[in-house]
Each structure stands twice: as structure tokens, then as C-alpha cells.
Amino acid sequence: GIQVEQSPPDLILQEGANSTLRCNFSDSVNNLQWFHQNPWGQLINLFYIPSGTKQNGRLSATTVATERYSLLYISSSQTTDSGVYFCAGAQTGANNLFFGTGTRLTVIP
Amino acid sequence: NAGVTQTPKFQVLKTGQSMTLQCAQDMNHNSMYWYRQDPGMGLRLIYYSASEGTTDKGEVPNGYNVSRLNKREFSLRLESAAPSQTSVYFCASRTGLLNTEAFFGQGTRLTVV
Numbered sequence: 001g002i003q004v005e006q007s008p009p010d011l012i013l014q015e016g017a018n019s020t021l022r023c024n025f026s027d028s029v030n031n032l033q034w035f036h037q038n039p040w041g042q043l044i045n046l047f048y049i050p051s052g053t054k055q056n057g058r059l060s061a062t063t064v065a066t067e068r069y070s071l072l073y074i075s076s077s078q079t080t081d082s083g084v085y086f087c088a089g090a091q092t093g094a095n096n097l098f099f100g101t102g103t104r105l106t107v108i109p
Numbered sequence: 110n111a112g113v114t115q116t117p118k119f120q121v122l123k124t125g126q127s128m129t130l131q132c133a134q135d136m137n138h139n140s141m142y143w144y145r146q147d148p149g150m151g152l153r154l155i156y157y158s159a160s161e162g163t164t165d166k167g168e169v170p171n172g173y174n175v176s177r178l179n180k181r182e183f184s185l186r187l188e189s190a191a192p193s194q195t196s197v198y199f200c201a202s203r204t205g206l207l208n209t210e211a212f213f214g215q216g217t218r219l220t221v222v
Contacts, residue, residue, distance in 0.1 A: 001168065004151070031209070033210060033211065035213075041197060041215070041216050041218070042215050042216070043199065043213040043216075045210065045212060045213075048209075048210040086151055086152075088151070088152070088211075095140065095142070095154075095157050095159055095165070096154045096157070096167055096168070097142075097152075097154070097201075097211055098151075099151025099152045099153070100151050101149065101150055101151050102151060
């Protein structure tokens with residue numbers, strides 16, 4: 001299967017700061033998603049982004065498929081952004097989404 | 110707009126007991142999945158059903174069985190629970206077309222003692 005490496009594993013931010021989370025894949029993926037797992041354990045879909053750039057409010061994501069990585073940008077972080085951020089990817093037509101081990105973000109007031 | 114619904118949310122089992130985790134989706138999706146999440150790890154695929162009437166093994170199928178009851182429902186059964194199956198279980202679905210977004214249920218936290 002695909003190996004998914006996320007960095008950094010842990011991140012502590014002051015409220016209002018910006019951050020960049022990275023996801024590297026061992027092989028080409030054509031199905032890439034970013035999720036936020038909140039402190040209650042729910043997995044929230046952030047972006048479906050096999051390539052290109054998308055923005056949703058303070059969050060944006062960029063995937064460079066040819067170089068097998070994706071970035072998630074969080075601007076003006078808030079305490080509600082705390083939790084674990086996962087990226088996951090699958091090869092074309094494959095059913096299995098392979099997950100990274102996540103980046104644990106803590107935003108302090 | 111329920112999306113993917115899992116029951117129960119929490120369960121404690123004794124070693125050797127059996128149970129079935131239920132999952133239903135109302136998005137008319139063809140494909141459904143069961144994942145498990147262990148502490149400090151991402152999700153790993155147990156079983157999936159690419160379409161109604163089919164099921165296939167994922168990365169970690171040992172100790173589990175599944176049933177695709179109809180297009181909406183996909184259940185996961187533990188025949189003889191073991192402490193190693195203590196985990197959080199997530200069900201997911203997607204349309205089944207190539208390269209589409211997956212949506213997850215709220216999870217079932219299972220403890221086997």
C-alpha cells in the first residue's frame with residue numbers, strides 16, 4: 001500500500017498564528033483528502049483535493065500531484081482548530097484510502 | 110441530512126463475546142467501508158463493499174466479518190471479541206465512482222476487557 005507521512009507530528013500555536021501542515025505520499029495518488037478529527041473524535045471533511053489549490057475560509061490546501069505531496073494552511077488559528085489533522089490518499093480506482101498518522105494541533109489562547 | 114450513521118456509539122464487551130456494529134448511509138452511495146483507529150495512528154481499512162452484493166478484505170480483516178445488507182447498510186461483526194480489538198471503529202461511504210470523496214460516521218468506541 002501507499003505510505004503516508006505527515007509533518008510535523010505535533011504543533012502548538014498561539015491563537016492568531018498561522019501554520020502549514022505537510023503530507024508526503026510514497027506513490028502517486030489521485031484521490032486525496034484532508035480531515036480534522038475534533039476532540040470528540042469526529043472526522044470532519046476539510047478538502048477533497050487530488051490536485052491544485054482550494055480555499056475554505058481560513059483554511060486552504062494545495063496538492064502537487066506530480067511531486068506527491070499536499071499542504072494544508074491554517075491562518076489566524078483559533079482554539080476550535082485544535083485536534084488532529086489527517087491526510088489520506090488512494091490510487092486511481094483503488095478502494096482503500098491510506099491514512100497518515102496525523103498532526104496534533106493545539107491552539108492556546 | 111444524517112449522512113453516515115453508526116450504532117452504537119460506545120460498547121464494552123467481555124473477551125469472547127460477539128457483537129455487530131451497524132452502519133447506514135442516506136446519500137445513495139454505492140461503496141461502504143469499515144476502518145479502525147488505534148491510539149496515535151491513522152485509520153486502517155478492515156473491509157469494504159464496492160457495491161451492493163460485494164465485500165472484500167482490507168488491510169486488517171482478521172477477526173471480523175461483514176454483511177452488506179442492502180445499498181444503505183453495511184454491518185461489521187466480531188464473532189469472538191479479543192482485547193486487541195479494542196479500538197474506535199469508523200464507517201465510511203462514497204459514491205463508488207472513481208476518485209470521489211469519502212464521508213465518515215461519528216465512530217463507535219469499543220472496549221474489550
